[in-house]
Amino acid sequence: MTTPSHKALVPFVSVDNMMRLVHSIGIETMLRDLAEYVEADFKRWELFDKTPRVASHSDVGVIELMPTSDGEAYGFKYVNGHPKNTSEGLQTVTAFGLLADVYTGYPVLFTEMTMLTALRTAATSAMAAKYLAPKGADTMAMIGNGAQSEFQTLAMKAICGLKTVRLFDKDPAATEKCARNLGAFGLNVVRCSSPEEAIEGAQILTTCTADKQNATILTDNMIGAGVHINAIGGDCPGKTELAAGILNRSDVFVEFPPQTRIEGEIQQMPEDFAVTELWEVISGQKQGRRDDKQITLFDSVGFAIEDFSALRYIRDHIKGTEFFIDLDMLADPDDPRDLFGMLQRSDA
Numbered sequence: 001m002t003t004p005s006h007k008a009l010v011p012f013v014s015v016d017n018m019m020r021l022v023h024s025i026g027i028e029t030m031l032r033d034l035a036e037y038v039e040a041d042f043k044r045w046e047l048f049d050k051t052p053r054v055a056s057h058s059d060v061g062v063i064e065l066m067p068t069s070d071g072e073a074y075g076f077k078y079v080n081g082h083p084k085n086t087s088e089g090l091q092t093v094t095a096f097g098l099l100a101d102v103y104t105g106y107p108v109l110f111t112e113m114t115m116l117t118a119l120r121t122a123a124t125s126a127m128a129a130k131y132l133a134p135k136g137a138d139t140m141a142m143i144g145n146g147a148q149s150e151f152q153t154l155a156m157k158a159i160c161g162l163k164t165v166r167l168f169d170k171d172p173a174a175t176e177k178c179a180r181n182l183g184a185f186g187l188n189v190v191r192c193s194s195p196e197e198a199i200e201g202a203q204i205l206t207t208c209t210a211d212k213q214n215a216t217i218l219t220d221n222m223i224g225a226g227v228h229i230n231a232i233g234g235d236c237p238g239k240t241e242l243a244a245g246i247l248n249r250s251d252v253f254v255e256f257p258p259q260t261r262i263e264g265e266i267q268q269m270p271e272d273f274a275v276t277e278l279w280e281v282i283s284g285q286k287q288g289r290r291d292d293k294q295i296t297l298f299d300s301v302g303f304a305i306e307d308f309s310a311l312r313y314i315r316d317h318i319k320g321t322e323f324f325i326d327l328d329m330l331a332d333p334d335d336p337r338d339l340f341g342m343l344q345r346s347d348a
């Protein structure tokens with residue numbers, strides 16, 4: 001057996017180590033920090049390579065690759081979306097990702113991203129709400145109480161000062177699970193038995209359901225003036241959560257229009273439907289919320305730059321910790337051109 005040189009090694013963060021890292025930092029602190037990393041990258045948006053994610057669809061789900069680069073580092077995430085999975089004891093969304101050095105092309109981090117996707121999606125939602133939700137918003141309807149729901153709620157608490165969450169899921173067991181998990185965080189948690197009940201008195205409405213088809217979680221007549229809608233679950237062709245009428249009455253904010261027009265709520269609208277790019281609001285070039293009557297809608301699908309920010313965050317925060325192991329991932333022959341010789345010698 002040969003001992004790999006340090007050049008062969010890539011830090012790897014397992015699910016177990018990711019969870020230990022989250023606990024050591026504290027989940028609310030980590031959500032706030034992640035939102036700052038995402039916000040910093042949205043402020044330098046124009047610098048990044050951007051492409052709609054590469055999606056491979058099947059009858060039951062989707063598998064996607066999400067690459068981007070800021071010219072110094074390159075990152076990608078592998079992620080799936082399979083709404084039928086939970087009925088088979090599997091998760092709807094799982095992910096892993098990699099960060100590499102553009103100068104050498106060598107990976108510098110390989111990590112689980114199932115936990116990290118839930119954290120970065122929630123941090124991004126709360127960052128958007130900070131700019132778009134009405135002033136003083138402290139109550140959120142959380143419709144869809146699955147894997148992402150507690151993360152979404154805690155990010156809104158940590159970043160926007162949420163005090164009350166009103167839960168609804170078509171499966172009461174999911175609501176029970178979510179309420180139980182949120183019990184220790186000092187929030188007022190209300191279990192609701194319909195979407196209509198969940199949105200009562202809420203200034204932020206989050207939809208985070210999973211279905212492989214167009215659903216109408218919120219109908220037009222449910223939406224009054226002045227709310228902020230955080231639409232998370234509609235993120236694939238043929239998979240939406242909102243009635244089209246809501247989009248017509250809202251100012252719609254998106255991540256990357258070429259991807260959102262394929263995957264987001266606005267897939268229901270004409271190609272030239274007006275949207276504002278969130279990075280333009282964050283960098284001060286466009287207005288977010290204008291007044292307290294406006295309906296704002298963050299049509300979130302999840303974009304590669306958010307994963308890049310999360311990868312950067314993990315790279316920066318595992319340094320000097322025990323929350324990773326080194327993987328022998330890269331062949332490192334003594335003579336860089338003698339890869340074959342390295343193979344032959346390994347059999348000696």
Ligand SMILES: NC(=O)c1ccc[n+]([C@@H]2O[C@H](COP(=O)([O-])OP(=O)(O)OC[C@H]3O[C@@H](n4cnc5c(N)ncnc54)[C@H](O)[C@@H]3O)[C@@H](O)[C@H]2O)c1
Nearest residue numbers: 092121144146147148169170174208209210233300301302
């Ligand atoms: N925008 C993003 O960046 C992003 C990131 C991650 C996940 N997502 C999407 O968010 C959605 C939720 O992901 P998850 O991991 O929490 O999935 P999940 O399967 O764990 O949870 C989804 C929940 O929605 C509920 N639900 C389904 N239809 C409903 C309806 N009509 N009314 C009320 N509840 C309903 C289900 O019972 C389930 O509890 C998925 O569609 C996923 O693709 C988006």
